[in-house]
Every structure is written in C-alpha cells, then in structure tokens.
Amino acid sequence: MTQERKPRRGDLLELEIERFDERGDGLGRAGEYEVELRRAVPGERVRAEVSWRRRNRLGAHVQQRLAASPHAALPRCAHFADCGGCSFQSLSYAAQLAGLHDLVARAFRAQGFGAELEIAPVEGARELYGYRNRMEFTFSNRRWIERGEPEGTPTGFALGLHAPNVHSKVIDVSACPIQPPALDGILATLRAEARARALEPWDQRTHTGLLRHALLRSSRATGEILVDLVTSRDAPEEVEPYAAALLARHPEITTLVQNVNTRPAQTAQGERERVLHGPGFIVERLLGLEFAISANSFFQTNSAQAERLFELVRAEAGTSGSELVFDLYCGTGTIALVLAAQAGEVLGFELAPSSVADARANAARNRIGNVRFVEGDVLASLGALELKPDVCVVDPPRAGLHPKLLPALAALAPRRIVYVSCNPVSGARDARALAALGYRTARVRPIDLFPHTPHVESVFALERER
Numbered sequence: 405m406t407q408e409r410k411p412r413r414g415d416l417l418e419l420e421i422e423r424f425d426e427r428g429d430g431l432g433r434a435g436e437y438e439v440e441l442r443r444a445v446p447g448e449r450v451r452a453e454v455s456w457r458r459r460n461r462l463g464a465h466v467q468q469r470l471a472a473s474p475h476a477a478l479p480r481c482a483h484f485a486d487c488g489g490c491s492f493q494s495l496s497y498a499a500q501l502a503g504l505h506d507l508v509a510r511a512f513r514a515q516g517f518g519a520e521l522e523i524a525p526v527e528g529a530r531e532l533y534g535y536r537n538r539m540e541f542t543f544s545n546r547r548w549i550e551r552g553e554p555e556g557t558p559t560g561f562a563l564g565l566h567a568p569n570v571h572s573k574v575i576d577v578s579a580c581p582i583q584p585p586a587l588d589g590i591l592a593t594l595r596a597e598a599r600a601r602a603l604e605p606w607d608q609r610t611h612t613g614l615l616r617h618a619l620l621r622s623s624r625a626t627g628e629i630l631v632d633l634v635t636s637r638d639a640p641e642e643v644e645p646y647a648a649a650l651l652a653r654h655p656e657i658t659t660l661v662q663n664v665n666t667r668p669a670q671t672a673q674g675e676r677e678r679v680l681h682g683p684g685f686i687v688e689r690l691l692g693l694e695f696a697i698s699a700n701s702f703f704q705t706n707s708a709q710a711e712r713l714f715e716l717v718r719a720e721a722g723t724s725g726s727e728l729v730f731d732l733y734c735g736t737g738t739i740a741l742v743l744a745a746q747a748g749e750v751l752g753f754e755l756a757p758s759s760v761a762d763a764r765a766n767a768a769r770n771r772i773g774n775v776r777f778v779e780g781d782v783l784a785s786l787g788a789l790e791l792k793p794d795v796c797v798v799d800p801p802r803a804g805l806h807p808k809l810l811p812a813l814a815a816l817a818p819r820r821i822v823y824v825s826c827n828p829v830s831g832a833r834d835a836r837a838l839a840a841l842g843y844r845t846a847r848v849r850p851i852d853l854f855p856h857t858p859h860v861e862s863v864f865a866l867e868r869e870r
C-alpha cells in the first residue's frame with residue numbers, strides 16, 4: 405500500500421465549503437483534513453492553496469472560485485471585498501441562520517448533549533441592513549487601497565474601518581449599509597470637513613495627529629443621533645468650528661460630544677468628555693422602557709433584536725410577580741429593568757462603575773423602585789450577601805461564567821437559572837457544568853442580533869432538579 409504524502413504549504417486543493425466556524429471562516433474537507441478558508445461560504449466550490457498544516461487541520465486561501473454557492477446572495481456593501489466587518493453578505497439569510505444553528509448545535513453536542521436537548525431554530529432579524537445603532541469609525545493617515553482603486557490614489561487620509569488583520573491601515577468607508585442610512589451622510593460630512601480644514605488624522609506609529617475616532621449612535625425609537633469626536637487633545641480652536649460645521653449641515657444630530665484620549669491605545673473611550681451640543685446622551689425605548697445612552701455606555705447594538713432577546717429572557721424567567729431575581733453581569737441593567745415589572749425585587753450585579761451608574765439612572769428614569777444594583781466583582785458580591793434568589797439571570801462576557809461562580813450559583817439554589825450566552829462554546833460548557841450541579845436544560849433558543857456575522861446569542865433556562 406502506498407503511503408500518500410501529507411499536504412504541505414503551496415499544494416493546491418479543490419473542495420466544497422460545507423459550513424462556517426465561529427470566526428466566520430469557511431470549512432471544507434480534503435481527505436482526513438478539515439480545511440479553513442477565509443472568505444468562502446457554504447456551498448461554494450473553490451481551488452485553494454494550502455498555507456499551513458496543524459495535525460488534522462489545514463489553512464488555505466482561495467485561488468479561484470470554481471462554482472458559486474446555491475445560497476449565494478448579492479452583497480450590498482461597496483467595500484465588501486476588502487472590509488471584513490460582515491463576512492456573510494454574500495450568503496443568503498436562510499443559509500446564515502442554518503449555519504448559526506449548526507454552530508450552536510455542535511457546541512452543545514461537543515459537551516455531550518444529545519437529542520433530548522432541543523436546539524430551536526435561530527430567530528432571525530427582520531431588518532438585515534440598517535440595524536446597527538452604534539458604529540465606531542477610525543481616522544487614519546494610512547489609507548488601505550481597495551481592490552479596483554486606481555494607482556496613485558492618495559493614501560494620507562481615511563475615515564472608516566480597519567482592513568481585516570491589518571490594524572495599521574483603514575478603509576475609507578463611503579457608506580456602511582448595516583448602520584441607518586442617515587448616518588452615512590454624517591460620515592461623509594465628517595470626512596469632507598476634516599479634509600477642508602486640514603485637520604490631521606491620528607498616526608498610529610508616531611502617536612501624532614488630532615482626529616482619532618468618530619463614534620455614531622442612533623436611537624431606533626426616537627430617531628435621536630449622537631456623534632462623539634474622539635481626539636488626541638482638547639484643541640477647542642480646531643474642534644469647535646469642525647463641530648459647528650457638522651451641526652449646521654446635520655440638524656438631525658441631537659447631541660455632540662468630544663472624548664479626549666491622549667493615550668496610545670486605540671480606544672474611543674477618552675480620559676475626559678466634553679458635551680458640545682445637546683444633553684450628551686440619546687434616548688432609546690425598548691419594551692416600553694426608556695434608556696439614556698451616552699457615548700461610552702454599553703447598549704446592545706441592535707435595538708429591534710435586543711427587544712426580542714429580552715422578551716425571550718422574560719418568557720424563560722417565567723416570574724409571576726413576587727420573586728427575588730438576580731441579574732448577574734447586568735451591564736446597564738436592561739434585563740433587570742425589563743424583569744422588574746414581574747418580580748418582587750431584582751438585584752443587578754456588575755463590575756464596571758460607569759455601567760452601574762447608567763443602570764441606576766435608567767431605573768430612576770423609568771421610576772422603577774424594586775431594583776438595586778451592586779457594584780463589584782460578581783463572585784465577591786454574592787459571597788457577601790445572605791439573600792437567596794428564586795430566579796437568576798446570567799449574561800456573562802464571551803468567556804462565560806467564572807469557574808468559581810458555578811458552585812456559588814448552585815449554593816444559592818435558585819429554582820431556575822436563565823443563561824444568556826453570546827458564545828455557544830462557553831455557554832454549552834457552563835450548561836454541562838450546571839447539569840453536574842443539578843440543573844437541567846431542555847431547550848436552547850438562539851437569536852441573531854448581528855446579521856451577516858458569525859455571532860449568535862442563545863437563551864436557555866436551567867431548572868433545579870431537586
């Protein structure tokens with residue numbers, strides 16, 4: 405029997421993409437190897453060149469597209485070929501939802517869950533474009549030259565999004581179809597006025613230049629718009645006329661703030677904030693509640709689907725009006741406030757002081773008196789409390805629950821835990837650990853808050869067995 409040699413860098417393969425992984429890469433098979441390919445979608449047939457091999461995995465890049473996917477869709481974005489923000493615009497929405505369902509099902513199966521656990525179909529979004537209520541654009545003096553752009557295109561100024569894996573360069577984004585169309589005009593004016601005034605964009609290598617980011621936020625319910633100019637210094641003599649020109653062209657901007665970030669780190673959160681126009685926040689409404697959102701507040705980026713997500717949480721919590729509910733990792737308190745009307749009392753636990761301040765302000769704004777927010781590490785805060793909740797909601801960051809929180813949660817012995825997971829892998833791992841501690845889950849309900857991306861949220865309730 406002849407032994408076939410192992411594939412190596414530079415080899416050519418022909419294969420069909422079968423599914424996508426949690427990073428949005430296409431996956432296909434070549435014999436015993438699973439092959440990862442960037443920018444390839446399920447159903448597509450490609451010729452690809454191997455770039456690496458690790459055990460039974462290969463990485464490859466597409467050389468030629470041999471046959472289009474039967475699930476292909478026309479991307480709406482002019483920057484789709486270069487910007488990696490929403491990798492699935494070229495895949496039909498039905499195929500996106502099927503792929504997300506597969507990701508969730510695989511994650512739970514890998515933790516030993518079988519057919520007894522129902523993975524409900526992914527609840528899709530109704531708005532596939534214009535849904536994002538927060539976009540952070542970057543100013544740069546190193547513009548990424550896109551495919552098809554003529555030679556000699558000036559590279560000294562860009563306002564847009566980073567090219568995938570090339571953090572030193574920025575695509576000059578003319579319009580972004582996942583944000584509401586009104587924000588495209590503001591983006592264009594930000595660019596035109598900055599250039600007309602010769603305001604210097606930030607240079608990431610030398611840490612010089614004035615303009616660093618433009619953060620745009622909008623409210624679906626009220627139509628209010630917030631613009632946050634992030635600069636490297638105060639420079640009122642340059643920033644104020646720039647802001648005034650923007651407001652004159654766009655009276656729809658209801659508030660404009662400046663964040664000053666003097667540090668090298670590329671973050672939109674400044675050390676200080678100055679309100680240049682309006683109240684400094686916008687108001688969004690979800691499920692009849694009002695939320696004030698300032699430049700640096702955390703808020704779900706898809707308001708319409710966030711409303712559906714919170715409805716799912718409310719349904720799974722199934723409270724009747726008298727219960728003590730804990731909302732762990734509560735952020736700005738949205739879930740706690742949504743559940744308050746059907747609970748005796750809700751306690752929210754959150755580490756970030758600014759989120760706790762927002763949560764308290766939102767409770768006061770909605771005149772909700774039966775919620776309290778505890779600031780600090782959730783594990784330490786729970787240890788210092790004597791109370792035993794009837795229902796616990798957990799909405800942890802991507803890494804999932806802290807391992808020490810699992811026994812602490814079981815010791816609190818709520819009759820039900822409602823898990824809101826933004827990462828099926830950590831969510832499924834925690835569901836298995838909670839099963840070992842006596843909590844059973846029967847159904848996982850995934851929901852898409854980020855069309856055209858591989859991110860998926862899931863909600864599942866775990867019932868105490870004894």
Ligand SMILES: C[S@@+](CC[C@H](N)C(=O)[O-])C[C@H]1O[C@@H](n2cnc3c(N)ncnc32)[C@H](O)[C@@H]1O
Nearest residue numbers: 733734735736738754755756781782799800801
């Ligand atoms: C997915 S977000 C929750 C969002 C929240 N449900 C909302 O709608 O606003 C996770 C939150 O966990 C918080 N967090 C992370 N580690 C924490 C810890 N050790 N203790 C308490 N909160 C923590 C983060 O600051 C973040 O606000």
